[in-house]
Amino acid sequence: MSSPASNSNSIHQRISSSPGKSHRLSTVNDETSDEFKAELLRKHLVSKEERNKSNTNSPSHANSASVSGADNTGSNNNNNGAGGATEASEESEEEFSAPLDVPGADITHHLYAWERQHRNSTNGRPRSMSFSNVQSALESQSEGEVDHSLGYLRHPGGFRRQYIANRARERGDQEPEFANTTFVDYLVLFGHFAGEELEEIEESSEEGRDDDRRKGRSERDPLLPRPIPIRKRSTSAARRGTASVTQAVLMLLKSFIGTGILFLGRAFLNGGLYFSTAVIIFIAIVNMWAYLLLIYTSYKVPGSFGDIGGILYGNKMRLAILASIAISQMGFVSAYTVFVAENLRAFVVAVSESNLNLPTILFILMQIPILTPLALYRNLTKLSLTALIADAFILIGIVYLFWQEIAVLVARGIAKDVVLFNSTSYPLFIGTAVFAFEGIGLIIPVVESMREPKKFPYVLSGVMVALTALFASSGFLGYAAFGSKIQTVVISNLPQDDKFVQSVQFLYSIAILLSIPLQLFPAVRIMEAGLFVESGKYSNKVKWKKNLFRLFIVFICIVVSILGANDLDKFVSLIGSLACVPLCFIYPPLLHLKACAKSTFVRCTDVAMLVFGIALVLFTTSLTIAAMLGE
Structure with a gap:
Protein backbone atom coordinates (compact mmCIF):
# COMPACT_ATOMS: atom_id res chain seq x y z
CA MET A 1 0.00 0.00 0.00
CA MET A 129 -5.39 6.60 17.92
CA SER A 130 -5.75 3.10 19.32
CA PHE A 131 -6.21 1.72 15.83
CA SER A 132 -4.59 4.34 13.65
CA ASN A 133 -1.26 3.93 15.41
CA VAL A 134 -1.29 0.23 14.66
CA GLN A 135 -2.36 0.87 11.08
CA SER A 136 0.42 3.41 10.52
CA ALA A 137 2.91 1.02 12.07
CA LEU A 138 1.83 -1.73 9.73
CA GLU A 139 2.04 0.65 6.77
CA SER A 140 5.55 1.69 7.77
CA GLN A 141 6.56 -1.95 8.08
CA SER A 142 5.22 -2.66 4.62
CA GLU A 143 7.51 0.08 3.32
CA GLY A 144 10.54 -1.51 4.94
CA GLU A 145 10.61 0.51 8.16
CA VAL A 146 10.69 -1.53 11.36
CA ASP A 147 9.04 -0.27 14.52
CA HIS A 148 11.20 -1.92 17.15
CA SER A 149 8.81 -0.97 19.96
CA LEU A 150 6.28 -3.47 18.64
CA GLY A 151 8.83 -6.23 19.19
CA TYR A 152 8.43 -5.83 22.95
CA LEU A 153 4.84 -7.07 22.75
CA ARG A 154 5.95 -10.62 22.02
CA HIS A 155 7.39 -11.13 25.50
CA PRO A 156 5.87 -11.03 29.00
CA GLY A 157 5.71 -7.45 30.25
CA GLY A 158 5.89 -6.23 26.67
CA PHE A 159 3.18 -3.57 26.98
CA ARG A 160 5.01 -1.95 29.88
CA ARG A 161 8.33 -1.98 28.01
CA GLN A 162 6.65 -0.52 24.93
CA TYR A 163 5.15 2.27 27.02
CA ILE A 164 8.54 3.12 28.55
CA ALA A 165 10.22 3.09 25.14
CA ASN A 166 7.54 5.34 23.63
CA ARG A 167 7.83 7.83 26.49
CA ALA A 168 11.60 7.96 26.02
CA ARG A 169 11.21 8.67 22.30
CA GLU A 170 8.65 11.41 23.00
CA ARG A 171 11.09 13.13 25.37
CA GLY A 172 13.88 12.80 22.83
CA ASP A 173 15.88 10.51 25.13
CA GLN A 174 17.72 7.38 24.08
CA GLU A 175 15.52 4.30 24.09
CA PRO A 176 16.23 2.27 27.26
CA GLU A 177 17.82 -1.16 27.05
CA PHE A 178 15.77 -4.02 28.46
CA ALA A 179 17.29 -7.23 29.74
CA ASN A 180 16.58 -10.24 27.57
CA THR A 181 14.31 -12.37 29.70
CA THR A 182 13.89 -15.14 27.16
CA PHE A 183 16.30 -17.64 25.67
CA VAL A 184 14.96 -17.33 22.14
CA ASP A 185 17.49 -14.72 20.99
CA TYR A 186 20.34 -17.11 21.74
CA LEU A 187 18.66 -19.91 19.82
CA VAL A 188 18.19 -17.63 16.83
CA LEU A 189 21.98 -17.57 16.46
CA PHE A 190 21.92 -21.27 15.59
CA GLY A 191 19.21 -20.52 13.04
CA HIS A 192 21.71 -18.17 11.36
CA PHE A 193 24.80 -20.30 12.00
CA ALA A 194 27.81 -18.86 10.10
CA GLY A 195 25.39 -16.30 8.69
CA GLU A 196 23.42 -18.96 6.80
CA GLU A 197 19.62 -18.82 6.82
CA LEU A 198 19.09 -22.29 8.32
CA GLU A 199 15.59 -21.92 9.74
CA GLU A 200 12.98 -23.48 7.48
CA ILE A 201 10.79 -20.80 5.93
CA GLU A 202 7.50 -22.35 4.90
CA GLU A 203 6.22 -20.25 2.04
CA SER A 204 2.46 -19.98 1.69
CA SER A 205 2.86 -19.81 -2.07
CA GLU A 206 3.98 -23.43 -2.04
CA GLU A 207 0.50 -24.55 -1.06
CA GLY A 208 -0.92 -22.45 -3.86
CA ARG A 209 1.44 -24.06 -6.35
CA ASP A 210 0.34 -27.51 -5.23
CA ASP A 211 -3.33 -26.54 -5.65
CA ASP A 212 -2.64 -25.11 -9.10
CA ARG A 213 -0.93 -28.32 -10.17
CA ARG A 214 -4.06 -30.27 -9.26
CA LYS A 215 -6.50 -27.83 -10.85
CA GLY A 216 -4.49 -26.94 -13.94
CA ARG A 217 -3.67 -23.45 -15.16
CA SER A 218 -6.10 -20.64 -14.37
CA GLU A 219 -6.50 -16.99 -15.29
CA ARG A 220 -4.54 -16.04 -12.16
CA ASP A 221 -1.36 -17.78 -13.32
CA PRO A 222 1.38 -15.42 -14.58
CA LEU A 223 2.20 -15.65 -18.27
CA LEU A 224 5.91 -15.78 -17.43
CA PRO A 225 6.32 -18.31 -14.59
CA ARG A 226 8.64 -17.30 -11.79
CA PRO A 227 11.47 -19.68 -10.92
CA ILE A 228 11.00 -21.55 -7.65
CA PRO A 229 13.89 -20.71 -5.32
CA ILE A 230 15.67 -23.56 -3.59
CA ARG A 231 15.50 -21.76 -0.28
CA LYS A 232 14.56 -18.34 0.84
CA ARG A 233 17.30 -16.23 2.31
CA SER A 234 17.19 -12.98 4.14
CA THR A 235 20.35 -11.04 3.68
CA SER A 236 22.17 -9.49 6.55
CA ALA A 237 21.39 -6.08 5.21
CA ALA A 238 17.70 -6.75 5.64
CA ARG A 239 18.05 -7.58 9.33
CA ARG A 240 18.53 -4.71 11.74
CA GLY A 241 20.22 -5.69 14.97
CA THR A 242 18.85 -4.62 18.33
CA ALA A 243 21.28 -6.30 20.76
CA SER A 244 23.36 -4.12 23.03
CA VAL A 245 27.04 -4.63 23.80
CA THR A 246 26.20 -6.44 27.04
CA GLN A 247 23.82 -8.79 25.28
CA ALA A 248 26.44 -9.53 22.61
CA VAL A 249 28.98 -10.38 25.33
CA LEU A 250 26.55 -12.79 27.00
CA MET A 251 25.69 -14.46 23.69
CA LEU A 252 29.38 -14.98 22.90
CA LEU A 253 30.07 -16.43 26.34
CA LYS A 254 27.16 -18.85 25.95
CA SER A 255 28.46 -19.83 22.53
CA PHE A 256 32.02 -20.65 23.58
CA ILE A 257 31.57 -22.30 26.97
CA GLY A 258 30.63 -25.98 26.70
CA THR A 259 32.40 -29.29 27.17
CA GLY A 260 35.79 -28.09 25.96
CA ILE A 261 36.59 -26.58 29.33
CA LEU A 262 36.36 -30.03 30.98
CA PHE A 263 38.86 -31.59 28.54
CA LEU A 264 41.58 -29.02 29.19
CA GLY A 265 42.89 -30.65 32.38
CA ARG A 266 43.77 -33.83 30.48
CA ALA A 267 45.03 -31.69 27.60
CA PHE A 268 47.48 -29.94 29.96
CA LEU A 269 48.78 -33.41 30.87
CA ASN A 270 49.47 -34.06 27.19
CA GLY A 271 51.27 -30.74 26.69
CA GLY A 272 52.85 -29.97 30.03
CA LEU A 273 52.02 -27.22 32.50
CA TYR A 274 54.07 -24.30 31.13
CA PHE A 275 53.90 -25.32 27.48
CA SER A 276 50.13 -25.69 27.59
CA THR A 277 49.68 -22.33 29.33
CA ALA A 278 51.76 -20.54 26.71
CA VAL A 279 50.15 -22.35 23.77
CA ILE A 280 46.58 -21.75 24.91
CA ILE A 281 47.29 -18.01 25.10
CA PHE A 282 48.82 -18.16 21.61
CA ILE A 283 45.84 -20.12 20.24
CA ALA A 284 43.46 -17.56 21.75
CA ILE A 285 45.31 -14.69 20.07
CA VAL A 286 45.35 -16.43 16.69
CA ASN A 287 41.67 -17.33 17.03
CA MET A 288 40.74 -13.74 17.80
CA TRP A 289 42.81 -12.59 14.83
CA ALA A 290 41.00 -15.06 12.57
CA TYR A 291 37.60 -13.94 13.84
CA LEU A 292 38.47 -10.31 13.18
CA LEU A 293 39.66 -11.16 9.67
CA LEU A 294 36.30 -12.78 8.98
CA ILE A 295 34.39 -9.79 10.35
CA TYR A 296 36.42 -7.25 8.36
CA THR A 297 35.84 -9.37 5.26
CA SER A 298 32.10 -9.44 5.93
CA TYR A 299 32.13 -5.63 6.08
CA LYS A 300 33.52 -5.57 2.53
CA VAL A 301 31.52 -8.55 1.21
CA PRO A 302 28.22 -8.81 3.12
CA GLY A 303 26.83 -12.29 3.43
CA SER A 304 27.23 -15.55 5.28
CA PHE A 305 30.53 -17.38 5.77
CA GLY A 306 29.81 -19.63 2.81
CA ASP A 307 28.43 -16.85 0.62
CA ILE A 308 31.57 -14.76 1.13
CA GLY A 309 33.68 -17.68 -0.05
CA GLY A 310 31.38 -18.22 -3.03
CA ILE A 311 31.53 -14.57 -4.07
CA LEU A 312 35.31 -14.36 -3.80
CA TYR A 313 36.41 -17.80 -5.05
CA GLY A 314 33.38 -19.44 -6.63
CA ASN A 315 30.85 -22.07 -5.65
CA LYS A 316 33.49 -24.71 -4.85
CA MET A 317 34.85 -22.56 -2.03
CA ARG A 318 31.34 -22.05 -0.69
CA LEU A 319 30.72 -25.79 -0.68
CA ALA A 320 34.09 -26.39 1.00
CA ILE A 321 33.27 -23.95 3.81
CA LEU A 322 29.79 -25.40 4.33
CA ALA A 323 31.21 -28.93 4.30
CA SER A 324 33.77 -27.96 6.95
CA ILE A 325 31.02 -26.45 9.10
CA ALA A 326 28.88 -29.56 8.78
CA ILE A 327 31.80 -31.89 9.56
CA SER A 328 32.87 -29.85 12.58
CA GLN A 329 29.33 -29.77 13.99
CA MET A 330 28.92 -33.51 13.52
CA GLY A 331 32.28 -33.95 15.23
CA PHE A 332 31.05 -31.89 18.17
CA VAL A 333 27.93 -34.05 18.38
CA SER A 334 30.02 -37.22 18.42
CA ALA A 335 32.40 -35.85 21.05
CA TYR A 336 29.52 -34.65 23.21
CA THR A 337 27.87 -38.06 22.94
CA VAL A 338 31.03 -39.79 24.18
CA PHE A 339 31.38 -37.20 26.93
CA VAL A 340 27.83 -37.87 28.15
CA ALA A 341 28.41 -41.63 28.01
CA GLU A 342 31.64 -41.39 30.03
CA ASN A 343 30.00 -39.21 32.66
CA LEU A 344 26.92 -41.38 32.98
CA ARG A 345 29.08 -44.48 33.23
CA ALA A 346 31.12 -42.92 36.06
CA PHE A 347 27.89 -41.84 37.75
CA VAL A 348 26.39 -45.34 37.60
CA VAL A 349 29.62 -46.90 38.91
CA ALA A 350 29.68 -44.45 41.83
CA VAL A 351 26.02 -44.88 42.72
CA SER A 352 26.16 -48.68 42.51
CA GLU A 353 29.45 -48.73 44.48
CA SER A 354 31.29 -50.42 41.56
CA ASN A 355 28.77 -53.24 41.35
CA LEU A 356 27.49 -52.15 37.95
CA ASN A 357 30.34 -51.51 35.51
CA LEU A 358 28.73 -51.28 32.07
CA PRO A 359 30.67 -50.55 28.86
CA THR A 360 30.72 -47.01 27.46
CA ILE A 361 29.16 -48.16 24.18
CA LEU A 362 25.97 -49.12 26.02
CA PHE A 363 25.62 -45.60 27.41
CA ILE A 364 26.12 -44.21 23.90
CA LEU A 365 23.29 -46.35 22.58
CA MET A 366 21.06 -45.31 25.49
CA GLN A 367 21.13 -41.73 24.21
CA ILE A 368 19.48 -42.61 20.89
CA PRO A 369 15.86 -42.54 22.22
CA ILE A 370 16.48 -39.00 23.52
CA LEU A 371 18.47 -37.61 20.59
CA THR A 372 16.17 -38.98 17.89
CA PRO A 373 13.03 -36.93 18.67
CA LEU A 374 15.05 -33.82 19.52
CA ALA A 375 16.86 -34.06 16.18
CA LEU A 376 13.53 -33.89 14.33
CA TYR A 377 12.68 -30.44 15.69
CA ARG A 378 12.74 -27.77 12.98
CA ASN A 379 11.75 -24.81 15.14
CA LEU A 380 14.61 -23.87 17.44
CA THR A 381 12.37 -21.93 19.79
CA LYS A 382 10.88 -25.25 20.90
CA LEU A 383 14.31 -26.14 22.28
CA SER A 384 14.52 -23.01 24.43
CA LEU A 385 13.66 -24.84 27.66
CA THR A 386 16.23 -27.59 27.11
CA ALA A 387 18.92 -25.06 26.19
CA LEU A 388 18.19 -22.95 29.26
CA ILE A 389 18.35 -25.99 31.55
CA ALA A 390 21.60 -27.06 29.89
CA ASP A 391 23.30 -23.70 30.47
CA ALA A 392 22.15 -23.58 34.08
CA PHE A 393 23.59 -27.05 34.76
CA ILE A 394 26.86 -26.19 32.97
CA LEU A 395 27.28 -23.07 35.12
CA ILE A 396 26.70 -25.06 38.31
CA GLY A 397 29.20 -27.71 37.21
CA ILE A 398 31.96 -25.22 36.32
CA VAL A 399 31.63 -23.27 39.58
CA TYR A 400 31.71 -26.44 41.68
CA LEU A 401 34.65 -27.84 39.70
CA PHE A 402 36.78 -24.73 40.28
CA TRP A 403 35.92 -24.74 43.96
CA GLN A 404 36.95 -28.39 44.34
CA GLU A 405 40.24 -27.96 42.43
CA ILE A 406 41.23 -24.95 44.52
CA ALA A 407 40.34 -26.88 47.69
CA VAL A 408 42.58 -29.78 46.61
CA LEU A 409 45.49 -27.43 45.86
CA VAL A 410 45.11 -25.71 49.22
CA ALA A 411 45.00 -29.04 51.07
CA ARG A 412 47.70 -31.01 49.19
CA GLY A 413 49.58 -28.53 47.03
CA ILE A 414 50.68 -29.11 43.44
CA ALA A 415 50.90 -32.76 42.39
CA LYS A 416 54.47 -34.08 42.41
CA ASP A 417 54.38 -35.72 38.98
CA VAL A 418 53.50 -32.52 37.09
CA VAL A 419 55.79 -31.89 34.08
CA LEU A 420 56.39 -28.55 32.43
CA PHE A 421 56.64 -29.92 28.87
CA ASN A 422 55.54 -33.31 27.58
CA SER A 423 57.59 -34.03 24.46
CA THR A 424 55.73 -37.24 23.60
CA SER A 425 52.12 -36.06 23.35
CA TYR A 426 52.17 -32.26 23.07
CA PRO A 427 50.46 -32.22 19.59
CA LEU A 428 47.32 -33.59 21.23
CA PHE A 429 47.04 -30.43 23.30
CA ILE A 430 46.95 -28.16 20.24
CA GLY A 431 43.92 -29.88 18.75
CA THR A 432 42.07 -29.84 22.07
CA ALA A 433 42.82 -26.13 22.57
CA VAL A 434 41.45 -25.30 19.11
CA PHE A 435 38.39 -27.44 19.91
CA ALA A 436 37.78 -25.46 23.12
CA PHE A 437 37.94 -22.07 21.36
CA GLU A 438 35.88 -23.10 18.33
CA GLY A 439 32.95 -20.74 17.82
CA ILE A 440 33.49 -19.09 14.47
CA GLY A 441 30.08 -20.20 13.24
CA LEU A 442 28.34 -17.82 15.63
CA ILE A 443 30.54 -14.78 14.97
CA ILE A 444 28.62 -13.39 11.99
CA PRO A 445 25.17 -13.95 13.59
CA VAL A 446 26.25 -12.09 16.73
CA VAL A 447 27.55 -9.17 14.65
CA GLU A 448 24.27 -9.03 12.71
CA SER A 449 22.29 -9.04 15.95
CA MET A 450 24.12 -6.00 17.38
CA ARG A 451 22.68 -2.51 17.30
CA GLU A 452 26.21 -1.14 16.78
CA PRO A 453 28.15 -3.83 14.89
CA LYS A 454 31.24 -1.63 14.58
CA LYS A 455 31.84 -2.18 18.30
CA PHE A 456 32.12 -5.94 17.84
CA PRO A 457 35.97 -6.01 17.67
CA TYR A 458 36.10 -4.51 21.17
CA VAL A 459 33.44 -6.93 22.39
CA LEU A 460 35.30 -9.89 20.92
CA SER A 461 38.61 -8.76 22.43
CA GLY A 462 37.12 -8.57 25.91
CA VAL A 463 35.36 -11.92 25.58
CA MET A 464 38.51 -13.65 24.31
CA VAL A 465 40.53 -12.29 27.24
CA ALA A 466 37.93 -13.62 29.67
CA LEU A 467 37.75 -16.99 27.91
CA THR A 468 41.54 -17.32 27.85
CA ALA A 469 41.70 -16.69 31.58
CA LEU A 470 38.86 -19.17 32.20
CA PHE A 471 40.24 -21.95 29.98
CA ALA A 472 43.85 -21.53 31.11
CA SER A 473 42.76 -21.55 34.76
CA SER A 474 40.65 -24.66 34.24
CA GLY A 475 43.47 -26.63 32.62
CA PHE A 476 46.16 -25.33 34.97
CA LEU A 477 44.20 -25.98 38.17
CA GLY A 478 43.02 -29.42 37.05
CA TYR A 479 46.46 -30.68 36.05
CA ALA A 480 48.18 -29.06 39.03
CA ALA A 481 45.67 -30.59 41.46
CA PHE A 482 45.53 -34.16 40.13
CA GLY A 483 48.74 -34.56 38.11
CA SER A 484 49.06 -37.66 35.95
CA LYS A 485 45.95 -39.16 37.55
CA ILE A 486 43.68 -36.63 35.90
CA GLN A 487 40.89 -38.20 33.86
CA THR A 488 39.73 -37.19 30.40
CA VAL A 489 36.66 -35.64 32.03
CA VAL A 490 37.99 -33.93 35.15
CA ILE A 491 34.72 -34.39 37.06
CA SER A 492 35.67 -38.06 37.39
CA ASN A 493 38.59 -37.00 39.64
CA LEU A 494 36.26 -35.58 42.26
CA PRO A 495 35.22 -37.76 45.23
CA GLN A 496 32.85 -40.25 43.65
CA ASP A 497 31.18 -41.18 46.94
CA ASP A 498 30.08 -37.58 47.53
CA LYS A 499 26.37 -37.20 46.80
CA PHE A 500 26.78 -33.63 45.60
CA VAL A 501 29.55 -34.67 43.20
CA GLN A 502 27.29 -37.38 41.86
CA SER A 503 24.53 -34.81 41.38
CA VAL A 504 26.86 -32.44 39.54
CA GLN A 505 28.13 -35.28 37.38
CA PHE A 506 24.62 -36.32 36.44
CA LEU A 507 23.34 -32.77 35.85
CA TYR A 508 26.33 -31.87 33.68
CA SER A 509 25.75 -34.99 31.60
CA ILE A 510 22.10 -34.08 31.12
CA ALA A 511 23.11 -30.52 30.24
CA ILE A 512 25.41 -31.63 27.44
CA LEU A 513 22.88 -34.20 26.25
CA LEU A 514 20.22 -31.49 25.93
CA SER A 515 22.61 -29.20 24.04
CA ILE A 516 23.50 -31.83 21.42
CA PRO A 517 20.47 -31.01 19.19
CA LEU A 518 21.64 -27.39 18.96
CA GLN A 519 25.04 -28.57 17.71
CA LEU A 520 23.43 -30.95 15.23
CA PHE A 521 20.96 -28.42 13.81
CA PRO A 522 23.41 -26.40 11.62
CA ALA A 523 24.94 -29.52 10.07
CA VAL A 524 21.56 -31.07 9.27
CA ARG A 525 20.08 -27.89 7.82
CA ILE A 526 23.14 -27.20 5.63
CA MET A 527 22.92 -30.67 4.12
CA GLU A 528 19.12 -30.56 3.83
CA ALA A 529 19.28 -27.28 1.94
CA GLY A 530 21.51 -28.87 -0.66
CA LEU A 531 19.55 -32.11 -1.01
CA PHE A 532 15.90 -31.03 -0.78
CA VAL A 533 14.24 -28.32 -2.85
CA GLU A 534 10.81 -28.21 -1.22
CA SER A 535 10.26 -27.56 2.46
CA GLY A 536 7.92 -30.48 3.02
CA LYS A 537 5.24 -28.53 4.83
CA TYR A 538 2.59 -29.57 2.32
CA SER A 539 4.12 -32.87 1.25
CA ASN A 540 4.30 -35.77 3.66
CA LYS A 541 6.62 -37.57 1.27
CA VAL A 542 9.23 -34.80 1.40
CA LYS A 543 8.76 -34.41 5.13
CA TRP A 544 9.44 -38.07 5.82
CA LYS A 545 12.43 -38.04 3.50
CA LYS A 546 13.85 -35.26 5.62
CA ASN A 547 13.03 -37.12 8.82
CA LEU A 548 14.80 -40.24 7.57
CA PHE A 549 17.77 -38.15 6.53
CA ARG A 550 18.02 -36.65 10.02
CA LEU A 551 17.84 -40.10 11.57
CA PHE A 552 20.62 -41.19 9.24
CA ILE A 553 22.81 -38.28 10.39
CA VAL A 554 22.17 -39.21 14.02
CA PHE A 555 23.14 -42.80 13.18
CA ILE A 556 26.41 -41.60 11.59
CA CYS A 557 27.26 -39.53 14.67
CA ILE A 558 26.55 -42.49 16.95
CA VAL A 559 28.81 -44.75 14.88
CA VAL A 560 31.63 -42.17 15.01
CA SER A 561 31.10 -41.85 18.76
CA ILE A 562 31.48 -45.61 19.21
CA LEU A 563 34.69 -45.60 17.17
CA GLY A 564 36.20 -42.83 19.30
CA ALA A 565 34.85 -43.90 22.67
CA ASN A 566 38.03 -45.60 23.87
CA ASP A 567 40.25 -42.50 23.41
CA LEU A 568 38.07 -39.48 24.10
CA ASP A 569 40.98 -37.06 24.56
CA LYS A 570 42.55 -38.12 21.25
CA PHE A 571 39.17 -38.10 19.56
CA VAL A 572 38.55 -34.50 20.66
CA SER A 573 42.03 -33.53 19.48
CA LEU A 574 41.35 -35.12 16.08
CA ILE A 575 38.12 -33.16 15.66
CA GLY A 576 39.89 -29.94 16.58
CA SER A 577 42.78 -30.61 14.20
CA LEU A 578 40.83 -31.90 11.22
CA ALA A 579 37.58 -29.89 11.36
CA CYS A 580 38.16 -26.76 13.47
CA VAL A 581 41.61 -25.64 12.29
CA PRO A 582 40.51 -25.07 8.65
CA LEU A 583 37.53 -22.99 9.77
CA CYS A 584 39.67 -20.79 12.02
CA PHE A 585 43.13 -20.65 10.47
CA ILE A 586 42.67 -21.33 6.73
CA TYR A 587 39.40 -19.90 5.42
CA PRO A 588 39.41 -16.46 7.16
CA PRO A 589 42.89 -15.39 5.95
CA LEU A 590 42.13 -16.79 2.50
CA LEU A 591 38.98 -14.69 2.23
CA HIS A 592 40.60 -11.61 3.75
CA LEU A 593 43.53 -11.90 1.35
CA LYS A 594 41.30 -11.41 -1.68
CA ALA A 595 38.73 -9.01 -0.26
CA CYS A 596 40.65 -6.63 2.00
CA ALA A 597 44.42 -7.08 1.69
CA LYS A 598 45.71 -3.95 -0.06
CA SER A 599 49.17 -3.42 1.41
CA THR A 600 52.12 -5.78 1.23
CA PHE A 601 52.24 -6.16 5.01
CA VAL A 602 48.60 -7.27 5.21
CA ARG A 603 49.09 -9.72 2.37
CA CYS A 604 52.14 -11.19 4.09
CA THR A 605 50.29 -11.63 7.39
CA ASP A 606 47.37 -13.32 5.64
CA VAL A 607 49.69 -15.66 3.77
CA ALA A 608 51.63 -16.41 6.96
CA MET A 609 48.46 -17.34 8.81
CA LEU A 610 47.28 -19.43 5.87
CA VAL A 611 50.56 -21.37 5.78
CA PHE A 612 50.41 -21.78 9.56
CA GLY A 613 46.89 -23.21 9.34
CA ILE A 614 47.76 -25.70 6.60
CA ALA A 615 50.89 -26.85 8.44
CA LEU A 616 48.94 -27.16 11.69
CA VAL A 617 46.29 -29.35 10.07
CA LEU A 618 48.84 -31.71 8.56
CA PHE A 619 51.06 -31.87 11.66
CA THR A 620 48.46 -32.31 14.40
CA THR A 621 46.12 -34.56 12.41
CA SER A 622 48.86 -36.98 11.38
CA LEU A 623 50.32 -37.23 14.89
CA THR A 624 46.88 -37.62 16.49
CA ILE A 625 45.92 -40.44 14.12
CA ALA A 626 49.28 -42.09 14.75
CA ALA A 627 48.69 -41.87 18.51
CA MET A 628 45.22 -43.41 18.17
CA LEU A 629 46.48 -46.25 15.99
CA GLY A 630 49.52 -46.82 18.20
CA GLU A 631 47.34 -47.84 21.11
Missing part, protein backbone atom coordinates in the same frame (compact mmCIF):
# COMPACT_ATOMS: atom_id res chain seq x y z
CA SER A 2 1.39 3.40 -0.91
CA SER A 3 1.85 5.86 1.91
CA PRO A 4 -0.44 8.86 2.47
CA ALA A 5 2.45 11.20 1.80
CA SER A 6 3.02 9.78 -1.65
CA ASN A 7 -0.72 9.79 -2.31
CA SER A 8 -0.98 13.51 -1.51
CA ASN A 9 1.74 14.30 -4.02
CA SER A 10 -0.11 12.49 -6.80
CA ILE A 11 -3.68 13.51 -6.03
CA HIS A 12 -3.65 16.73 -8.01
CA GLN A 13 -2.18 14.84 -10.97
CA ARG A 14 -5.06 12.33 -10.94
CA ILE A 15 -7.69 15.06 -10.56
CA SER A 16 -6.22 17.33 -13.21
CA SER A 17 -6.28 14.44 -15.66
CA SER A 18 -10.10 14.26 -15.46
CA PRO A 19 -11.75 15.60 -18.62
CA GLY A 20 -13.18 19.04 -18.41
CA LYS A 21 -11.52 19.94 -15.14
CA SER A 22 -8.02 21.03 -16.11
CA HIS A 23 -8.98 24.69 -16.44
CA ARG A 24 -10.23 24.71 -12.83
CA LEU A 25 -7.06 23.10 -11.38
CA SER A 26 -4.44 25.14 -13.16
CA THR A 27 -3.16 26.50 -9.86
CA VAL A 28 -2.56 23.05 -8.30
CA ASN A 29 1.14 22.24 -7.91
CA ASP A 30 3.56 20.81 -5.37
CA GLU A 31 3.25 23.92 -3.17
CA THR A 32 -0.55 23.72 -2.95
CA SER A 33 -1.80 23.13 0.59
CA ASP A 34 -3.34 19.82 1.57
CA GLU A 35 -6.55 21.62 2.60
CA PHE A 36 -7.07 22.95 -0.92
CA LYS A 37 -6.29 19.54 -2.44
CA ALA A 38 -8.75 17.88 -0.07
CA GLU A 39 -11.47 20.39 -0.95
CA LEU A 40 -11.00 19.70 -4.66
CA LEU A 41 -10.87 15.96 -4.08
CA ARG A 42 -14.19 15.91 -2.22
CA LYS A 43 -15.91 17.27 -5.32
CA HIS A 44 -15.01 14.07 -7.16
CA LEU A 45 -15.75 11.54 -4.40
CA VAL A 46 -19.02 9.68 -3.98
CA SER A 47 -20.60 9.87 -0.55
CA LYS A 48 -22.51 7.04 1.11
CA GLU A 49 -25.83 8.80 0.54
CA GLU A 50 -25.18 9.24 -3.17
CA ARG A 51 -24.02 5.66 -3.53
CA ASN A 52 -27.17 4.38 -1.81
CA LYS A 53 -29.34 6.47 -4.12
CA SER A 54 -27.49 5.26 -7.20
CA ASN A 55 -27.90 1.64 -6.12
CA THR A 56 -31.68 2.06 -6.23
CA ASN A 57 -31.48 3.27 -9.82
CA SER A 58 -28.90 1.50 -11.99
CA PRO A 59 -25.56 -0.18 -11.27
CA SER A 60 -23.98 1.44 -14.28
CA HIS A 61 -24.66 4.88 -12.87
CA ALA A 62 -22.87 4.02 -9.63
CA ASN A 63 -19.93 2.58 -11.47
CA SER A 64 -19.51 5.56 -13.71
CA ALA A 65 -19.82 7.91 -10.79
CA SER A 66 -17.30 6.13 -8.64
CA VAL A 67 -14.70 5.61 -11.32
CA SER A 68 -14.82 8.59 -13.63
CA GLY A 69 -16.39 11.21 -11.41
CA ALA A 70 -18.98 12.44 -13.94
CA ASP A 71 -20.25 16.00 -13.96
CA ASN A 72 -23.58 15.14 -12.40
CA THR A 73 -21.79 13.52 -9.46
CA GLY A 74 -19.49 16.44 -9.16
CA SER A 75 -22.39 18.83 -8.98
CA ASN A 76 -24.02 16.78 -6.27
CA ASN A 77 -20.79 16.76 -4.34
CA ASN A 78 -20.59 20.49 -4.75
CA ASN A 79 -23.56 20.80 -2.48
CA ASN A 80 -22.96 17.89 -0.14
CA GLY A 81 -19.18 17.68 -0.11
CA ALA A 82 -17.51 20.99 -0.93
CA GLY A 83 -19.54 23.35 1.10
CA GLY A 84 -20.49 21.05 3.92
CA ALA A 85 -17.74 18.49 4.22
CA THR A 86 -16.24 20.13 7.26
CA GLU A 87 -19.60 20.66 8.91
CA ALA A 88 -20.87 17.19 8.08
CA SER A 89 -17.75 15.55 9.46
CA GLU A 90 -19.09 16.18 12.96
CA GLU A 91 -22.17 14.15 12.10
CA SER A 92 -20.72 11.42 9.93
CA GLU A 93 -17.05 10.57 10.26
CA GLU A 94 -17.22 8.13 7.37
CA GLU A 95 -19.12 10.33 4.90
CA PHE A 96 -16.73 9.43 2.08
CA SER A 97 -15.88 5.77 2.57
CA ALA A 98 -14.00 3.69 0.03
CA PRO A 99 -16.50 1.82 -2.22
CA LEU A 100 -14.87 -1.60 -2.19
CA ASP A 101 -17.87 -3.38 -3.71
CA VAL A 102 -17.81 -1.71 -7.13
CA PRO A 103 -15.59 -2.27 -10.18
CA GLY A 104 -12.46 -0.15 -10.20
CA ALA A 105 -12.43 0.28 -6.42
CA ASP A 106 -8.74 -0.61 -6.19
CA ILE A 107 -7.93 2.39 -8.40
CA THR A 108 -9.76 4.98 -6.26
CA HIS A 109 -9.39 3.37 -2.82
CA HIS A 110 -6.26 5.29 -1.83
CA LEU A 111 -7.94 8.60 -2.74
CA TYR A 112 -10.73 7.92 -0.24
CA ALA A 113 -8.16 6.81 2.34
CA TRP A 114 -6.13 10.02 1.94
CA GLU A 115 -9.22 12.20 2.24
CA ARG A 116 -10.36 10.35 5.38
CA GLN A 117 -6.94 10.67 7.01
CA HIS A 118 -6.76 14.39 6.20
CA ARG A 119 -10.26 14.95 7.61
CA ASN A 120 -9.37 13.13 10.85
CA SER A 121 -6.26 15.26 11.30
CA THR A 122 -8.02 18.61 10.73
CA ASN A 123 -11.51 18.32 12.22
CA GLY A 124 -12.36 19.25 15.79
CA ARG A 125 -12.82 15.68 17.03
CA PRO A 126 -9.68 13.63 16.26
CA ARG A 127 -10.01 9.95 15.62
CA SER A 128 -9.04 7.49 18.32
